[in-house]
Amino acid sequence: MDSDYFFHRIDISLPGLTTGANNFSYLLNRLCILLKLQTLKDHMGTDPCVVFLGGTGTGKSTIFNYVCGKEISITGVERPKTKGVIMAVSEKKCSQFSDFPFVKVYKNTLPVQGEAGLFSIVTHRSNIFHDYIFVDTPDLDSVIEHHQDLAENLFYLADIVFFVLSEEKYADLKLINYLSNFAKEHDCIVVIVNKSSHEDSIVHDVDSLLSVHNIRDRVKGIVVTSFSEYACSRDFKKVTEKILELDGNCLASDNRLRKKIQLLNSELETIIDSEHRELTNLKDRIVELENQVFGRAIESHSEEMLERMRLIVQSKIKEMYSKYDIFSGPRRFIKSIISFPFRIFQSDESRKASKDREDFDDEILSYVDFSVVAEAVYTFVRNVFDILEDYPHNSIVSELKKDEIVLTESEISELVTKGLKDLFSWLKKEFDRLQKGIPKLKELGIYSTMILWAIFILSIEAAVGGGISLFDAALDSVLTPFISKGAVELFARQDVHRIGRELIKRYRELLRSITTLQRDRFLKVIKNYEETLDELRRPIELCKNEQF
Amino acid sequence: MNSGGPLSCAKMNNFKFSDELKEKLSGLEAKINKAPDWLVPPVEKSRMTSKIEELKEALKRAHEEVLVVGFLGGTGVGKSTIMNALAGKEIASTDYRRPHTESILIYHHFNKPVPEELLLLDLPFKVFEHSVDTVKSLMFCDMPDFDSIKPQHRTTVLNFLEKLDLLVWVVSPEKYADQAFYLFLKEAMQIKNPKNFFFVMNKIDMVNPADEPSGRERTISLVLESFSGYLSEFGIKEPVIFPISAKDAFSGLFLDPFNQWKLFKNAVYREWTSKEIQAIKEANIEQEIKRIARDLKDLSEVGQRTVDSLARYMEVINDFGVVLSRKVRNLARNCALLIIDEYLENSVLEGGVLFGPGALLHRILLRFGSKRKERKLEAPEGCLEGFKEVFKQLENRISSVAYTVKLPAEIKDEFSRLYNREFLWGRFYNEAETYLDLSAVRFKWNHSLLFKVAQFFTYFGLVVLFFLSMGQAWTVKESTFSKFLLAVFLKCFERLFSLDGFGAMMTLGILELLAGIYFVLKFRKSLQGLSQKFIETVEHEIVSLWEKILQDLREQIKAKQKEALSWISHE
Known part of the structure; x- marks a missing residue:
């Protein structure tokens, strides 16, 4: 069928974190349809609307035709017969309805069967009910499920409901269930048991049935008809009397349809709100988890790594500064002689550390144990999946568990290696800058410091020792190289600290970035759902914008 | 599907059909019984087999004429x-x-x-x-x-x-x-x-x-x-x-x-006729057999999905196992270092590898060696605790895969037992502990005899030299050796309490110290080589223990896959 105005199949994927989420599409479908019906109802104004609902084969359309005064709706043995909505209005009202896109007006070609997706509008010939609108609906219990949905919606148009049963079907579970549900929302229902000639016993049976379901007081009457040859006019009288009886009371000033629409709207909004709340909750928990995991796992590891790196950086920087240290040669020589006996105090590793510094990145890489990062990531992922077990298996949970979301081992190692390479190139750049020129000022500073120290020592010796003897000179020659080292150290230390601090910071960021990446993958899925939820905030607007 | 209602049933050859059905039932029964328990829970199995028994009975009674x-x-x-x-x-x-x-x-x-x-x-x-x-x-x-x-x-x-x-x-x-x-x-x-x-x-x-x-x-x-x-x-x-x-x-x-x-x-x-009646009853039994066959087919599909999911477990074990091997290696290294420390602490001195001034120096070093302080002085057995974390991580990783595969809960439970950390850890711990104990015993520096003798001669020799030179042994002329010794000793004692003597003692002290330093250095150097090899061996062994655990895991998974596949393809 081409545009079926009453047959939507909206299928929106909510996160599904709350129990109401499953109903959402169904309710939204209903809301949109009811909004369309509202426009129709507005046109009906204060004209009373009687809707015929019931089971297949009960004789709904037959009764409808009698009330309308002519054969409008096709009846017959082939079932189901009524395939769409048939609305009978008085002649002068007919034109009012022709503007609706889902309406088709039949002037002469009667009787009609009704078409799915359309309101078939015909004129009725009733005098008593000249401003009434009668609606014949498809059945509630046939094999064709689509009919049931349609009839359920049309129910809301009614000021008076005629629920049609038959002698054969008045105990059918499906129909009684429908009646029960309708009675909960409408207080102007008349039950007609058709094709029966046993009035008293049938009324009695139906009465007790209704009482059992606690809806006896909601039903305004039980009428038994047969519309047989002999009973036709009598039955017609029964039905019309009933209608007239209810006339005044049943036209509620407050439109039932409007109320239902409001109700549906707030129900939908509530669902959206709870989903949104749960979603935000989930988001917060994931963020919190990542904080915890990073805190525990990475901190301890980075301490150790950074110690090593600091050593490397330190010696590299000193190496660079040493070119300003003019006495480094002789100093090393003197030092090696004096420290020979003390070499045993040097640990093995720092001895090794004084070897070649050129390829420090390979050395660092050999220390890097990115299993720590991987472990942190997978602990995080596992904790997130643990949380997800609390929720029913649904849309968002399966999205979050998809293969693409969790980082694989190779992805992690790639990221870490790349990050380290970036770190090293930054480090190299820093060293290059250092190489290129410890700024002239610093150079001057180093030399001047050395000279000052030398002068200071000499003057003290002179002052204290009364002149500079040979012994003093000898001692000085040994000490001087160490003075220059001191001066250099002074200036180098600043750079060492600066670069060291920066290095620590960047390394931590690198490790953090990986767990954060995993977290962000989760959050992206959540964000998509958040956006969907935002779009759904005003259900009525959605229907009006005809997005479906 | 055959048409024409019950009347056409009678035209079929009853005996052949009845046998066919019996065979089908036996076939289904066999297949159900062959299913691994973890794939088809025993409860389900007995439900299906009792249904089959019922149908077998019904088949026998198909001859009954009502x-x-x-x-x-x-x-x-x-x-x-x-x-x-x-x-x-x-x-x-x-x-x-x-x-x-x-x-x-x-x-x-x-x-x-x-x-x-x-x-x-x-x-x-x-x-x-x-x-x-x-x-x-x-x-x-x-x-x-x-x-x-x-x-x-x-x-x-x-x-x-x-x-x-x-x-x-x-x-x-x-x-x-x-x-x-x-x-x-x-x-x-x-x-x-x-x-x-x-x-x-x-x-x-x-x-x-x-x-x-x-x-x-x-x-x-x-x-x-x-x-x-x-x-x-x-x-x-x-x-x-x-x-x-x-x-x-x-x-x-x-x-x-x-x-x-x-x-x-x-x-x-x-x-x-009784033929007609039998045909009707058998046709109904056939319908129920078809239903059981459908149920079985569904179970086969679950089996197939299980095999596929297990492949994912396998992937993870391979990838993540490699990542964790690194950590295992580092932890093993730590254990080896602890063993070496223990040796240096106790065996060296107890075993008398170093003695005298060397021993003294060695003790001083132990107290002030910074790196050793950082390795908390625990017993080598304690170092195995660190590995627990590794198994926990493996479990974590496989669990996160388990969450993403869609399998019935019973099957997932079955698999969680496979990589259960307690189970894997227990096995690893026992073997690793045994190995570490053995290797701790075997770690020793073997040149002790020659080394000890050299030390003894050096230290003692220096003392003798001191003694002789202080006693100006070359000036003593005595007839017997004991008189010679006495004379030297007296001379020595006499000269001891003078400035010269003091200087000589100082010299002796410095010389002994230097000798001690020499021996300690020599010891440490050769120990280093030994340690290096030892560390490598321990690392290698422990890592291969770890890999064995992984291999076992892989094999168990493969076995389960094979079990499932052979059941699925069995006719």
Whole structure:
């Protein structure tokens, strides 16, 4: 069928974190349809609307035709017969309805069967009910499920409901269930048991049935008809009397349809709100988890790594500064002689550390144990999946568990290696800058410091020792190289600290970035759902914008 | 699907078919029993095998000559009227008030009693006997409805359903399009062969009774076509439909040409041969066998999914196992270092590798060695605790895969046992501990004898030299060795308490110290080489223990995969 105005199949994927989420599409479908019906109802104004609902084969359309005064709706043995909505209005009202896109007006070609997706509008010939609108609906219990949905919606148009049963079907579970549900929302229902000639016993049976379901007081009457040859006019009288009886009371000033629409709207909004709340909750928990995991796992590891790196950086920087240290040669020589006996105090590793510094990145890489990062990531992922077990298996949970979301081992190692390479190139750049020129000022500073120290020592010796003897000179020659080292150290230390601090910071960021990446993958899925939820905030607007 | 209703069943060769079915049942039973317990839980297995036993019994009893005919339909279609019409008298009560029939009404020949097991079912029964010999092999059952507001009616019908052989589905012109009818029909088709279904459109007298015959004919055939169409949608391709009016038949009125009551009666209310009866019963058993086969197929599909999921576990073990190996290596290294430390602490001094000044220096170093302080001085066994973390991580990683695969909970539980950390850890711990204990014992520096002798000679030699030089041994001229010694000792003692002596003692001290330093250095250097090798060996061994655990895991997973696959492909 081409545009079926009453047959939507909206299928929106909510996160599904709350129990109401499953109903959402169904309710939204209903809301949109009811909004369309509202426009129709507005046109009906204060004209009373009687809707015929019931089971297949009960004789709904037959009764409808009698009330309308002519054969409008096709009846017959082939079932189901009524395939769409048939609305009978008085002649002068007919034109009012022709503007609706889902309406088709039949002037002469009667009787009609009704078409799915359309309101078939015909004129009725009733005098008593000249401003009434009668609606014949498809059945509630046939094999064709689509009919049931349609009839359920049309129910809301009614000021008076005629629920049609038959002698054969008045105990059918499906129909009684429908009646029960309708009675909960409408207080102007008349039950007609058709094709029966046993009035008293049938009324009695139906009465007790209704009482059992606690809806006896909601039903305004039980009428038994047969519309047989002999009973036709009598039955017609029964039905019309009933209608007239209810006339005044049943036209509620407050439109039932409007109320239902409001109700549906707030129900939908509530669902959206709870989903949104749960979603935000989930988001917060994931963020919190990542904080915890990073805190525990990475901190301890980075301490150790950074110690090593600091050593490397330190010696590299000193190496660079040493070119300003003019006495480094002789100093090393003197030092090696004096420290020979003390070499045993040097640990093995720092001895090794004084070897070649050129390829420090390979050395660092050999220390890097990115299993720590991987472990942190997978602990995080596992904790997130643990949380997800609390929720029913649904849309968002399966999205979050998809293969693409969790980082694989190779992805992690790639990221870490790349990050380290970036770190090293930054480090190299820093060293290059250092190489290129410890700024002239610093150079001057180093030399001047050395000279000052030398002068200071000499003057003290002179002052204290009364002149500079040979012994003093000898001692000085040994000490001087160490003075220059001191001066250099002074200036180098600043750079060492600066670069060291920066290095620590960047390394931590690198490790953090990986767990954060995993977290962000989760959050992206959540964000998509958040956006969907935002779009759904005003259900009525959605229907009006005809997005479906 | 074969058409033509129950009448065509009789044409089949009974013996071959019966054997076929028996074989099928045995085949299914075998396949169920071969299934691994973790794939098909024992509860499910026993459910299916007891069903198969039931069917085997039913197959044996197919020779029994009672055909159970049931009348099924919604409330108000006229089943009880049909029953009465067949019986020729009113045995089932009918009413226009609904729902009516509450119990199962059984109408049987007095010589063929109702089977015990039927009556043992906890259902409401009313039993009537007849003496019509032509239909002595038939047992008619009027059932309650399945669509009224009394749910107990539906349960009664459902519970009795499996006992029926022939099913007569009754509808009326008013109710033939009711959804409830078709839903129930679908359910029944799972356990009863549609070949054994009759369809009856009752109350045909109520279709346009005032019309003239040609009009009525048209209408009735429209109705029948419509009904046929719905049946076809639900899988009954060429249904046998009898339009009847049971009411008219019962009251003896046969004015309606469209009332095919006689046809219907002849089809059902007649003598059935035992071959026919057997064929019908076997056809129903076949239907149930098909259902079991379908269930089994579903289980096979689960098995296949399981195999695929296991492949993912395998991937993870491979990838992540490699990542963790690094950590294992570092932890092993740590253990080795601890063993070395222990050796340096205790064995070196206890074993007397170093002594004298060397020993003293060594003790000083131990106290001030910074790196050793950082390795918390724990026993080597304590170092194994660190590995627990590794197993925890492996478990974590595999668990996160487990969350993403879609498998039944029982199967997932089964697998979680495989990589359960306690289990894996226990095995690893025992082997690693044994190994570490052994290697701790084996780690020693072996040149002790020569080394000790060298130390002894050096230290002692220096003392002797000091002694002799202080005593100016070259100036002492004595006859005997003991007198010589005494003279030297006295001279030495004399000179000791002077400035020279003090200087000489200092020199001795420094020389001993230097000697000690020399020996300590020499010891440490060669120990370094030994340590290096030791560390490498320990790392290698422990890592291979770890890899063995991983390999075991892989193998167990492969075994499970193989188990599942061989069951799935087994015919």
